[in-house]
Amino acid sequence: MKIDAAIAGIGASKFGRGLPDSQMAMGTVAFKKALEDAGLCREDVDGISIHQGSPLGVDYDRVASALGLQLHYVNQSWLHGRFVTNSLQHAAMAVSCGMADVVACFTSVSFSRERAILAGEGDHEANREEGGSHGEAPLYGLESPGSGAAMAMQRYMATYGVTSADLAAVPISIRSHACQNPAAIMQNELTLEDHQSARIVIDPLRLYDFCLLSDAAVVVLVTSSDRARDLRQPPVRIAGLQGIQAGREEFVFAPPHLGIAQQTFAPTKTYDLANEAFEYAGATIKDVDAFYTYDAFSPLVLFSLERFGYCGRGEAAAFVQDGRIGPGGSLPVNTSGGLLSEAHVSGWNCIIEMVRQIRGQAGPRQLPRSEVLHWGTPWGDSAILTPM
Amino acid sequence: MSDTNHLPTPRVSPDSAPFWAACKGGQLELPVCATCKKAHLPPGPVCPFCFSDTIEWKPASGRGEIASWVEYHMAFSNRFSDQVPYLVVLVELDEGPRLVSSIRDTASKDMRVGMRVEVGFEELKPGLIVPTFSPIEDNANGDLI
Numbered sequence: 001m002k003i004d005a006a007i008a009g010i011g012a013s014k015f016g017r018g019l020p021d022s023q024m025a026m027g028t029v030a031f032k033k034a035l036e037d038a039g040l041c042r043e044d045v046d047g048i049s050i051h052q053g054s055p056l057g058v059d060y061d062r063v064a065s066a067l068g069l070q071l072h073y074v075n076q077s078w079l080h081g082r083f084v085t086n087s088l089q090h091a092a093m094a095v096s097c098g099m100a101d102v103v104a105c106f107t108s109v110s111f112s113r114e115r116a117i118l119a120g121e122g123d124h125e126a127n128r129e130e131g132g133s134h135g136e137a138p139l140y141g142l143e144s145p146g147s148g149a150a151m152a153m154q155r156y157m158a159t160y161g162v163t164s165a166d167l168a169a170v171p172i173s174i175r176s177h178a179c180q181n182p183a184a185i186m187q188n189e190l191t192l193e194d195h196q197s198a199r200i201v202i203d204p205l206r207l208y209d210f211c212l213l214s215d216a217a218v219v220v221l222v223t224s225s226d227r228a229r230d231l232r233q234p235p236v237r238i239a240g241l242q243g244i245q246a247g248r249e250e251f252v253f254a255p256p257h258l259g260i261a262q263q264t265f266a267p268t269k270t271y272d273l274a275n276e277a278f279e280y281a282g283a284t285i286k287d288v289d290a291f292y293t294y295d296a297f298s299p300l301v302l303f304s305l306e307r308f309g310y311c312g313r314g315e316a317a318a319f320v321q322d323g324r325i326g327p328g329g330s331l332p333v334n335t336s337g338g339l340l341s342e343a344h345v346s347g348w349n350c351i352i353e354m355v356r357q358i359r360g361q362a363g364p365r366q367l368p369r370s371e372v373l374h375w376g377t378p379w380g381d382s383a384i385l386t387p388m
Numbered sequence: 389m390s391d392t393n394h395l396p397t398p399r400v401s402p403d404s405a406p407f408w409a410a411c412k413g414g415q416l417e418l419p420v421c422a423t424c425k426k427a428h429l430p431p432g433p434v435c436p437f438c439f440s441d442t443i444e445w446k447p448a449s450g451r452g453e454i455a456s457w458v459e460y461h462m463a464f465s466n467r468f469s470d471q472v473p474y475l476v477v478l479v480e481l482d483e484g485p486r487l488v489s490s491i492r493d494t495a496s497k498d499m500r501v502g503m504r505v506e507v508g509f510e511e512l513k514p515g516l517i518v519p520t521f522s523p524i525e526d527n528a529n530g531d532l533i
């Protein structure tokens with residue numbers, strides 16, 4: 001792969017709910033911290049990759065004018081969390097092919113103020129004629145992004161004999177990680193009883209199966225490997241990438257062959273695992289020291305583990321028991337607390353945690369080994385991060 | 389109070405217009421490929437299986453099974469605030485395609501993946517007629533594999 005890119009700087013705002021700051025103000029804090037981290041100044045940044053545009057986030061033209069940037073490379077997507085890997089990939093491609101020297105992946109979101117766009121009258125995309133972007137069908141009250149995850153989980157439960165109590169291991173384990181992260185919004189241990197006694201939101205999902213709706217900003221600075229070597233921090237190599245998987249067998253919140261949306265259901269067939277990112281990185285799934293994923297809803301962790309081959313089909317609910325994905329487990333997942341318990345920065349909180357782990361800067365959460373970290377989403381894209 | 393007047397009007401394109409027109413006449417119709425005979429949803433301009441351009445709209449059996457279902461215990465908009473808890477189902481028609489719908493006269497304790505259902509129609513608001521489903525007993529193999 002002709003990608004020659006590294007993460008040279010990271011920065012984050014305070015994570016919280018109901019924060020008073022504008023998205024631009026939070027993003028500016030994160031941007032300044034990322035520049036300081038890398039030892040760069042704003043004049044060094046000539047590209048921007050924005051994952052979440054207005055109104056949930058910010059738009060490239062306003063960021064450039066508000067922060068006094070002079071940009072000649074821009075990539076932007078507007079609403080969906082699913083474009084997190086895309087945003088990083090565009091930055092890596094731009095610096096690899098010389099379209100930019102330093103690209104800021106700039107994400108700042110206020111779910112507190114803008115949550116009305118997620119469901120109901122404010123969600124204009126839900127009325128797409130083929131169904132909403134997460135399978136929504138507002139005529140029937142199938143609203144909010146959690147709808148698709150709930151529909152997929154109900155079938156998964158019926159197919160594989162999995163219960164809500166089994167699923168609870170996901171938010172409980174990820175909460176345990178958050179308890180070791182002072183920046184995480186949720187700081188108290190979550191018990192099985194807490195999970196099971198919490199209200200049902202969309203059966204089969206309960207309250208703690210849903211991520212936080214928070215306010216936060218993260219900036220990640222991407223540059224070429226050569227340039228990164230000369231900067232302040234040990235560079236983190238973007239060692240392997242693969243794109244979103246789309247097709248008739250794909251649904252954003254369900255693994256192929258679960259039989260959701262228009263997927264076929266073929267119980268004896270194994271996935272065609274799309275793991276090109278590992279080939280590029282010269283690694284295999286067995287080398288992964290920790291896995292990071294888009295845990296907007298707890299079923300998505302099960303689906304991601306299966307999709308990339310950490311366990312077989314229908315086995316993820318058993319796989320996540322007994323602390324295996326928690327602190328000290330054999331495959332820690334989302335070691336800073338993820339979207340479920342740290343903050344919903346559309347996945348970027350996980351990306352900067354991976355960077356901290358590889359640099360050895362994760363404090364009490366530091367993994368014993370952090371040579372190969374895998375970011376992989378339920379919709380099939382990936383980024384492998386390694387030391388340079 | 390729920391407010392059905394604020395239900396969205398389906399976004400209808402030339403590809404999906406026959407589906408909604410058939411609903412108005414109390415019929416469930418599907419786009420079927422003239423070449424490979426497979427039906428597909430959502431309606432598109434070509435057959436997604438064999439790429440043929442020739443699509444014919446044909447009446448569906450109206451029968452199928454529950455591929456999955458959910459129950460909303462909170463309303464995410466005021467359209468459904470006085471209906472919680474309410475069920476939403478994903479129906480796999482016997483012809484293969486799946487569609488999201490509602491289910492009548494059924495409690496969540498009686499819901500199961502694979503149960504057999506049959507289509508009916510409901511006028512959600514004046515002029516908006518949509519498919520809805522009801523459980524049936526029949527001989528088709530509705531069991532989950």
Ligand SMILES: [Zn+2]
Pocket residue numbers: 421422423424425426435436437438439440
């Ligand atoms: Zn065909």
